[in-house]
Amino acid sequence: MTSIPSIAVQCQSVRRSFGSGDARVEVLRGVDFDALHGEMTFLVGPSGCGKTTLISIIAGLLDTSAGEVALFGKSLAGMSPRDQILFRRSHIGFVFQQYNLLPSLTAAENAAVPLLAAGLKRREAVARATAMLERLGIGDRASALPRVLSGGQQQRVALARALVHEPRLIICDEPTAALDHKSGESVMELLATAAVHPERAVVVVTHDNRVFHFASRISHMNDGIITHTTTH
Numbered sequence: 001m002t003s004i005p006s007i008a009v010q011c012q013s014v015r016r017s018f019g020s021g022d023a024r025v026e027v028l029r030g031v032d033f034d035a036l037h038g039e040m041t042f043l044v045g046p047s048g049c050g051k052t053t054l055i056s057i058i059a060g061l062l063d064t065s066a067g068e069v070a071l072f073g074k075s076l077a078g079m080s081p082r083d084q085i086l087f088r089r090s091h092i093g094f095v096f097q098q099y100n101l102l103p104s105l106t107a108a109e110n111a112a113v114p115l116l117a118a119g120l121k122r123r124e125a126v127a128r129a130t131a132m133l134e135r136l137g138i139g140d141r142a143s144a145l146p147r148v149l150s151g152g153q154q155q156r157v158a159l160a161r162a163l164v165h166e167p168r169l170i171i172c173d174e175p176t177a178a179l180d181h182k183s184g185e186s187v188m189e190l191l192a193t194a195a196v197h198p199e200r201a202v203v204v205v206t207h208d209n210r211v212f213h214f215a216s217r218i219s220h221m222n223d224g225i226i227t228h229t230t231t232h
């Protein structure tokens, strides 16, 4: 049996700039960042410090200007664009601030999207998505359209969509920002119980210090670098 490496995400001296000449902005200035399996790692810092840029690089949505990014011990730079897409599709789940649900699909169909994209038959994909919704406490809303769901319920559907294909990395960008305190707390509780798994890492970008107590470790970012990391 192969052992799972404890470091799921490893960024070393990652740099990223945008623009050129006088308009060049160096957004990431040598980021060292790790996220471990079995943990929920928060990435926090002031607006504009580079958090979204960093998670986009980790997710393979943006290239680095310099530095190394490895996921589960595998360098992203060594992969062809097609392999990167396949890798991302099967190993990464995303949760966004604004849920990003498709309005004309039911909750179960929305949650089934990663399975449909992977080529699963519709009936099986929707059945698995419905089981995930049940696990997250909203099985009774499986055939509802997003517009009739509360913000907290929509975020649970988004969480189901992020988990349904059992990815090894979940990336959440401000998952509680659009929610009131009570709904935000219950979404984070679900994330902590349903998403955290010994073979999976969870990375959460947040400004919401009301949910910091859910973190296993917090990496503080400022002006394009990680200044310090605290463990909890």
Ligand SMILES: Nc1ncnc2c1ncn2[C@@H]1O[C@H](COP(=O)(O)OP(=O)(O)OP(=O)(O)O)[C@@H](O)[C@H]1O
Binding pocket: 018, 019, 025, 027, 045, 046, 047, 048, 049, 050, 051, 052, 053, 054
């Ligand atoms: N494609 C781009 N072209 C030029 N500048 C960019 C681009 N993407 C991001 N930036 C700049 O990089 C800086 C960091 O942006 P980023 O979105 O990573 O910060 P953030 O920490 O996620 O901020 P927030 O918390 O407000 O979302 C900002 O000054 C932004 O304007």
